[in-house]
Amino acid sequence: DTAVSQTPKYLVTQMGNDKSIKCEQNLGHDTMYWYKQDSKKFLKIMFSYNNKELIINETVPNRFSPKSPDKAHLNLHINSLELGDSAVYFCASSQERVYEQYFGPGTRLTVT
Amino acid sequence: QKEVEQDPGPLSVPEGAIVSLNCTYSNSAFQYFMWYRQYSRKGPELLMYTYSSGNKEDGRFTAQVDKSSKYISLFIRDSQPSDSATYLCAMNPSGGSYIPTFGRGTSLIVHP
Numbered sequence: 001d002t003a004v005s006q007t008p009k010y011l012v013t014q015m016g017n018d019k020s021i022k023c024e025q026n027l028g029h030d031t032m033y034w035y036k037q038d039s040k041k042f043l044k045i046m047f048s049y050n051n052k053e054l055i056i057n058e059t060v061p062n063r064f065s066p067k068s069p070d071k072a073h074l075n076l077h078i079n080s081l082e083l084g085d086s087a088v089y090f091c092a093s094s095q096e097r098v099y100e101q102y103f104g105p106g107t108r109l110t111v112t
Numbered sequence: 113q114k115e116v117e118q119d120p121g122p123l124s125v126p127e128g129a130i131v132s133l134n135c136t137y138s139n140s141a142f143q144y145f146m147w148y149r150q151y152s153r154k155g156p157e158l159l160m161y162t163y164s165s166g167n168k169e170d171g172r173f174t175a176q177v178d179k180s181s182k183y184i185s186l187f188i189r190d191s192q193p194s195d196s197a198t199y200l201c202a203m204n205p206s207g208g209s210y211i212p213t214f215g216r217g218t219s220l221i222v223h224p
Contacts, residue, residue, distance in 0.1 A: 004155070033211070041120070041198055043156070043214040055211060090155050099144040099204050099212065103155030 003027050004104035006091050012110045013081055020067075021076045021107045023091030032074035033092040033101065034066060043090070049074055086111045115139050118201055118215030127224050131188040135201035135215045138182065142203040142213075145177050147186045150198045150217065159186070159199075191222045 004025045013019055025032065031050040037043045047066045048055040054066065063079045078085060091104040118135045125131055133147075144163055148156035162168045165179045174187040184203075188195055198217040 040216060041150075041200075041219075042216045043200060045211050045214075048211045057211075092155075099146050099161045099202075100158055101212070103148075103157065105155050106153070 002105075004091055004093055004102050006089075006104040006107050008107060009105065010108050010110075012112065014112055015081055015083060017081050018077070018079045019081060019109075020078070021089055021091075021109075023074050023076070023104055025072055025091075025093040025102070025104075027093055027095075027102060029093035029095045029102070030071060031094050032068070033094075034074065034076050035090040035092060035103075037088045037090060037106070039087070046076075047074075081111045083111050085109060115213050116201065116203060116215040119218055120216055122219040122221050124221045124223065125191055127191060127193060127222055129191050129222070131191050131195070131220060131222075133186040133188075133199050133201075133218050133220070135184050135203075136182055137184070137203055137213075139203070139205070139213075140179075140182070141205040143206055144204040144212075145175070145184050146202040146204070146212065147173075147175055148200040148202060148214075150200060152197075156200055188220075191220075193222050193224055196220055196222050 007022045034046040046060045065077050067075045088106045092101040094101045116137045146161040147159045150156040160175045165177045168175045172189045176185045200217040201215040202212040204212040
């Protein structure tokens, strides 16, 4: 069974559209994350979220918003997509020890 | 200066070589030091983590932390073609709600 799964794996869309990426973890972890990895492989955290606290990286545009229907799911909604949003987006989860994160397979977003 | 510096490579070595991967950092508050391995088009997977200074060994992998020099290393003994991947270092001030800072990764190629 996949520990952290994401859908879709690939997403191609036009500028100005709104899209969502879904993430699910079956590890029983209480904290989930969204990362953006650019073309130079630089992995940058966007959000850290558990049922107590949402930590937002202040450099993330407010067009991006995490939505968590329950502890096992953290979806990423993106409004008014821009060309610069093209990247691979990774979901991750961890339990109390934040240094042990488990990553999903990634969603490759291409904005045309 | 970025908080975490890592040479992107690529680093190309013959099979069986000892590989040394390194990161430097500027934030003296970092306490947890992690190494992730990322295969092409996959999510990062945690290899090892260490707390504060010292060494940690796991099979062919050894992680070293020198906090006085703000320098961490990952050594791979008897490297195999299957070790070919991007290796990312990551650091965290504590095991609590802080979020990790990643290096940009070093691409390693082990040729037969």
